[in-house]
Amino acid sequence: MSDFDDRLRSRLRALDAAVPVATDLRRLGGRQTSRRSRGVRVAGRLPLGLAAGLVVVMLGAAVVGVSLRQQPGTEPAASTAATTASAATTASVPAAASSITLGSDGIPTQVDGQRVYLIPEQAEWANLNGSFLLAAFLPIGAMPSCFLVPENTGAAGDLIAQFCGGLALSSTTSSGSDQPSFIYAAPKSSPYALLHNGANHAAVLRVHTHDPEAAHCIAGQRAACEAAVVVEAVVWPTVPSEINGERVYRGGDASSNRLSGSFLLGGVVSVTPNDWAPGACATPTDLNAAGQQLLQECGPTWVGIDMLAIAPASTFDAADGQVVVVRAHVDDALAAQCPADLRTQCEEAIVVESVVWSSPYLTPRQSLAAPTPTP
Amino acid sequence: MDELAKVTTQLTAVETRDLEAAFSVHMPWLQRRITLIVGDPEEAQDLAQEAFARAVERWPIGSHDDVARWLAAVGIRLAIDEVRRRRRWGFLQLHEADAAWAMNTDPDLWRAVSGLEPAVRAALLLTVLDGYTQEEAADALGVARGTVSSWLSRARNRLGPLIGSTRDE
Numbered sequence: 001m002s003d004f005d006d007r008l009r010s011r012l013r014a015l016d017a018a019v020p021v022a023t024d025l026r027r028l029g030g031r032q033t034s035r036r037s038r039g040v041r042v043a044g045r046l047p048l049g050l051a052a053g054l055v056v057v058m059l060g061a062a063v064v065g066v067s068l069r070q071q072p073g074t075e076p077a078a079s080t081a082a083t084t085a086s087a088a089t090t091a092s093v094p095a096a097a098s099s100i101t102l103g104s105d106g107i108p109t110q111v112d113g114q115r116v117y118l119i120p121e122q123a124e125w126a127n128l129n130g131s132f133l134l135a136a137f138l139p140i141g142a143m144p145s146c147f148l149v150p151e152n153t154g155a156a157g158d159l160i161a162q163f164c165g166g167l168a169l170s171s172t173t174s175s176g177s178d179q180p181s182f183i184y185a186a187p188k189s190s191p192y193a194l195l196h197n198g199a200n201h202a203a204v205l206r207v208h209t210h211d212p213e214a215a216h217c218i219a220g221q222r223a224a225c226e227a228a229v230v231v232e233a234v235v236w237p238t239v240p241s242e243i244n245g246e247r248v249y250r251g252g253d254a255s256s257n258r259l260s261g262s263f264l265l266g267g268v269v270s271v272t273p274n275d276w277a278p279g280a281c282a283t284p285t286d287l288n289a290a291g292q293q294l295l296q297e298c299g300p301t302w303v304g305i306d307m308l309a310i311a312p313a314s315t316f317d318a319a320d321g322q323v324v325v326v327r328a329h330v331d332d333a334l335a336a337q338c339p340a341d342l343r344t345q346c347e348e349a350i351v352v353e354s355v356v357w358s359s360p361y362l363t364p365r366q367s368l369a370a371p372t373p374t375p
Numbered sequence: 376m377d378e379l380a381k382v383t384t385q386l387t388a389v390e391t392r393d394l395e396a397a398f399s400v401h402m403p404w405l406q407r408r409i410t411l412i413v414g415d416p417e418e419a420q421d422l423a424q425e426a427f428a429r430a431v432e433r434w435p436i437g438s439h440d441d442v443a444r445w446l447a448a449v450g451i452r453l454a455i456d457e458v459r460r461r462r463r464w465g466f467l468q469l470h471e472a473d474a475a476w477a478m479n480t481d482p483d484l485w486r487a488v489s490g491l492e493p494a495v496r497a498a499l500l501l502t503v504l505d506g507y508t509q510e511e512a513a514d515a516l517g518v519a520r521g522t523v524s525s526w527l528s529r530a531r532n533r534l535g536p537l538i539g540s541t542r543d544e
């Protein structure tokens with residue numbers, strides 16, 4: 001190693017040693033995790049550093065809600081090349097819910113004959129037995145994490161530790177002064193990645209209170225544990241998990257899978273105007289024509305599917321709130337023309353080729369006028 | 376560590392013991408490494424926990440070194456994704472300016488390192504700080520070796536005036 005590297009390493013070591021590290025880590029972030037190979041669904045999580053109180057301008061929206069099912073045996077360095085199945089314009093996919101009654105706001109009032117409750121109707125749903133349906137706007141990111149304190153570990157940590165990775169669900173309708181405008185869902189709620197990455201779009205959730213784990217809370221926390229809302233699944237709108245035998249990837253898959261070649265990508269379309277604060281947008285240098293075709297950097301709008309940026313070169317008329325499955329690819333030929341220091345980002349850019357499935361629904365997005373949850 | 380036992384009910388007793396040991400050994404350095412990429416220690420804790428949660432899903436992974444490299448790869452990739460995700464929403468500079476722990480230690484170096492792209496930063500840390508070869512860093516980051524080489528060259532050019540101007544302690 002050169003003298004330069006020795007000097008750099010010495011100073012980096014000092015920085016490394018100065019990092020404050022939590023020393024009382026009682027748990028793995030409050031998740032329930034079990035071996036996939038034994039058939040138990042994993043509650044994954046994609047932590048995001050944005051506060052749950054962020055509100056985005058409404059353009060009209062759609063929401064994706066599908067249980068995230070991870071494939072076994074994925075190694076961090078392995079590429080998961082999708083098969084090159086033909087991109088049918090109408091895919092044969094069984095509908096997850098066959099009967100939807102929409103309200104005037106575009107959000108279901110019934111799903112398969114079952115009533116969809118609203119958050120302000122808490123007096124009606126708080127003591128229901130078993131699962132029920134609840135409409136909510138999903139946040140754009142997780143609340144900041146915190147250091148867990150002893151009384152918030154165990155069952156309480158799974159149910160009521162909302163400040164340590166909790167999920168804030170906003171009401172889809174105006175609330176009275178004595179009614180909640182938002183609630184916290186229990187940290188053990190799933191599918192974590194989709195719930196925390198909802199980009200302020202609406203969803204209908206299957207939830208329950210009086211979770212069996214509440215019996216393990218200490219006496220002083222028992223009432224809060226019993227009242228905790230645990231999300232089991234997103235039932236509307238839905239995205240197929242596979243089309244014609246080919247897996248449909250979601251935004252939450254991107255962190256642990258290096259996608260290559262052509263693949264199916266499903267999720268909610270977000271078209272968001274960028275309102276950059278002065279100096280807040282870090283534009284990379286030397287973004288040439290190829291880079292401008294592949295990378296969204298400090299543009300007037302941001303377009304994504306399941307919060308994954310879509311390359312400007314995509315063949316895709318994006319409408320905010322659409323729920324789609326698209327044929328896409330990475331490693332576009334244009335990437336070779338990108339500046340060397342942006343080559344990897346260009347190679348990872350997602351280029352949409354076509355829409356292979358589209359939900360008939362658009363879901364609203366929370367407007368600026370809607371109540372904003374505050375911790 | 377009592378909660379760790381609860382979430383590993385599907386593992387054998389030996390696997391659970393090994394997982395507990397791995398958690399104790401690897402969690403601190405993983406947090407530090409991720410913090411050097413995202414800047415925010417609390418966010419790094421979150422990401423480190425996510426990486427470990429994924430490790431639990433795949434347990435057992437292999438030897439001590441296998442676990443370390445696996446965690447580094449997943450944790451750093453999560454960190455890079457997080458920085459990029461924050462950039463989309465214009466919060467990158469706000470978060471990194473709050474790294475008081477770094478500003479109190481070596482503000483010049485931290486500012487210089489913070490100016491590097493997250494993937495470049497990760498490559499630098501893996502090779503200079505953790506002793507990875509360029510091939511190993513490329514494998515961890517899921518890129519070609521030439522890309523890592525290019526990144527390191529760029530990083531050294533950026534840091535050169537700073538590192539060359541101060542004597543080691």
